[in-house]
Amino acid sequence: MERIGSEMNLNARDIVSKFAEKGLNIHPDAVEILEELKGGNIDHLIEYISRSHDGIIVTPEYVKNLIGKYKTIESKPQMEISEKFEIKVERDITGNSSCEGGIEDFVFHFNSRFEKLSKILKRRVKSIPIASLTRIRPNEAEIIGLVCGVRETSSGNYLIELEDKTGRINVIATGKLREVASELLGDEVIAVSGILKGKNLIANRIIFPDIPQNGKRPNKDFAIVFISDIHFGSNAFLEDSWNVFIRWLNGEVGNEYMRELAEKVKCVLVAGDVVDGVGIYPDQDKELRIIDIYGQYEEAAEHLESIPKRIKIVLSPGNHDAVRQAEPQPSLPNEFASLFPKNVIHVGNPAWVDVSGIKVLIYHGRSFDDIILKIPRLDYSNPIGAIEEILKRRHLVPIYGGRSPLAPEKDDMLVIDEIPDVIHTGHIHTYGAKFYRGVLAINSSAWQAQTEFQKKVNLNPMPGNVPVYGPNGKIHRLRFYKGS
Numbered sequence: 001m002e003r004i005g006s007e008m009n010l011n012a013r014d015i016v017s018k019f020a021e022k023g024l025n026i027h028p029d030a031v032e033i034l035e036e037l038k039g040g041n042i043d044h045l046i047e048y049i050s051r052s053h054d055g056i057i058v059t060p061e062y063v064k065n066l067i068g069k070y071k072t073i074e075s076k077p078q079m080e081i082s083e084k085f086e087i088k089v090e091r092d093i094t095g096n097s098s099c100e101g102g103i104e105d106f107v108f109h110f111n112s113r114f115e116k117l118s119k120i121l122k123r124r125v126k127s128i129p130i131a132s133l134t135r136i137r138p139n140e141a142e143i144i145g146l147v148c149g150v151r152e153t154s155s156g157n158y159l160i161e162l163e164d165k166t167g168r169i170n171v172i173a174t175g176k177l178r179e180v181a182s183e184l185l186g187d188e189v190i191a192v193s194g195i196l197k198g199k200n201l202i203a204n205r206i207i208f209p210d211i212p213q214n215g216k217r218p219n220k221d222f223a224i225v226f227i228s229d230i231h232f233g234s235n236a237f238l239e240d241s242w243n244v245f246i247r248w249l250n251g252e253v254g255n256e257y258m259r260e261l262a263e264k265v266k267c268v269l270v271a272g273d274v275v276d277g278v279g280i281y282p283d284q285d286k287e288l289r290i291i292d293i294y295g296q297y298e299e300a301a302e303h304l305e306s307i308p309k310r311i312k313i314v315l316s317p318g319n320h321d322a323v324r325q326a327e328p329q330p331s332l333p334n335e336f337a338s339l340f341p342k343n344v345i346h347v348g349n350p351a352w353v354d355v356s357g358i359k360v361l362i363y364h365g366r367s368f369d370d371i372i373l374k375i376p377r378l379d380y381s382n383p384i385g386a387i388e389e390i391l392k393r394r395h396l397v398p399i400y401g402g403r404s405p406l407a408p409e410k411d412d413m414l415v416i417d418e419i420p421d422v423i424h425t426g427h428i429h430t431y432g433a434k435f436y437r438g439v440l441a442i443n444s445s446a447w448q449a450q451t452e453f454q455k456k457v458n459l460n461p462m463p464g465n466v467p468v469y470g471p472n473g474k475i476h477r478l479r480f481y482k483g484s
C-alpha cells in the first residue's frame with residue numbers, strides 16, 4: 001500500500017477511537033487498511049472519510065474507494081471554476097399542493113413524515129415494530145417512533161410516548177438521557193435502544209435522524225449573498241443601510257477587497273419577509289409607512305430593480321408575505337410576482353435551490369419561535385442553535401400545534417430528506433453563520449429596526465448584517481448598519 005505522508009503512525013486503537021468520536025463504527029479490515037497507510041495526513045484522511053460517510057459502519061470497500069478519491073482531490077486545484085452559472089429550483093410546494101385540510105390529510109401527512117424519517121433512522125439502527133416488542137421480549141431492542149408526548153414523572157425521570165404504525169409504547173429516560181428527553185419537541189421521529197421492563201422500554205440510547213458528517217464543502221469561483229426580512233413598507237425599514245448594501249452590489253462602495261467580492265456575486269437569496277405585510281400582528285398599521293400590500297410590493301420591486309441585472313435574485317416568502325400562512329408556502333402569486341424585474345426567481349418556502357452546484361435549502365424559520373420557547377438554553381440571539389435543532393431532527397417544523405401553522409400536505413415536504421450544502425433561514429432578525437456537521441447554517445439578519453411588537457417579545461434584532469459565501473469557501477460577514 002502506498003504511504004500518504006510519513007510523520008505519524010496511528011495504531012488500530014487510535015483509529016477506532018477517532019471514528020467513534022465522530023459517531024461511526026469502523027470494520028476491523030478497514031482499520032487495517034488505514035493502519036498500513038501511516039502518515040502525517042492520516043488525521044485529515046479520517047476526517048475526509050467520516051464527513052463523507054452516511055451510515056453506521058465504515059467498511060473496507062468504502063475506505064479503499066475514499067482513499068482513491070482523496071488522492072485525486074489532494075492533487076487537484078482547490079477552486080472549482082463554473083463554466084456556466086445556473087440556478088435550478090429543485091423542489092417547493094408551488095403548484096403541488098394536495099391538501100384540503102381534512103382529518104385524512106393529517107393522517108397521510110404524519111405517515112409521510114414517519115416513513116421519510118424512519119428510512120433515515122433505519123440506516124443506523126436495526127429496529128423492530130413496537131407491537132412485536134412485548135411478544136418476542138428481546139433482551140435489548142431498537143425501535144423507531146413518532147414522539148406523541150413527553151412528561152416528567154414523579155421520580156424525576158422522563159416518560160416518552162412513542163408510536164409507530166403497529167402500536168405505542170412508553171419509553172423511560174433516566175440519568176443523562178433525561179436532558180435529551182426534556183428537549184424533545186413532541187412531533188419528531190426518533191429511534192430508541194433500550195431494555196423492556198414490564199410494559200415500558202428503559203432507554204439506553206436516543207438516536208436522532210441528524211445530519212451525517214458531510215465532506216464536501218463547495219468551493220466555487222463566485223459569491224452568494226444571503227438576506228432576509230427586508231420588511232419593505234414598515235416605518236422601521238432601514239432604508240439608508242439598505243441603500244449602502246445596493247451600492248456595494250453595484251461596486252460603488254467599499255475598499256478594493258470589498259469591490260472585488262461584489263464583482264464575484266452572482267446570486268442574492270432572500271429567505272422571506274420581503275414586505276411587512278398588512279394585519280400580521282395587532283396594531284401593525286401604526287408601524288406601517290405603506291399601508292396597502294400592493295404598494296409594499298411595488299416598493300420592493302423598485303428597490304430590487306437597482307440590483308445589477310447580472311445578479312440573479314431568488315425570492316422566497318415568509319410569514320409577512322402575501323401567501324398562505326400555513327407552511328409549506330407557495331411562491332408569491334402572479335399579481336405581486338409580475339411586478340418584479342426579470343432577474344428575480346420566485347420560489348416557495350421552503351425551497352430547495354441548486355445554485356450552480358451548491359445545494360441550498362431556503363426556509364423562512366417560523367418554527368424557531370416554538371423551538372426557542374420549548375428549549376430553555378436557546379434564545380433569539382443564537383439563531384444557529386435553533387437551526388441545529390431542525391437539522392438534528394431532519395424536519396423544518398418539528399412541533400405541530402404551536403405558533404407555526406402547518407398545511408397537512410400528503411407528502412411532508414418539510415422533512416430534510418437530503419443533505420443541503422447550505423441552510424438559509426431568517427425570521428428572527430438576528431445574525432448567524434456556522435458549519436454544523438459540514439452544512440453551512442445561515443440566519444441572515446434583517447433590514448428593519450426593532451419594532452414595538454419585537455420589544456414586547458424581547459427580540460433584539462441585528463439588522464444589516466449580510467453573510468456572503470465567497471470564493472475559496474470563505475464566509476464573510478458584511479455590516480451595513482452602523483449600530484451592528
Ligand SMILES: [Fe+2]
Nearest residue numbers: 229273320427
Ligand atoms: Fe421578519
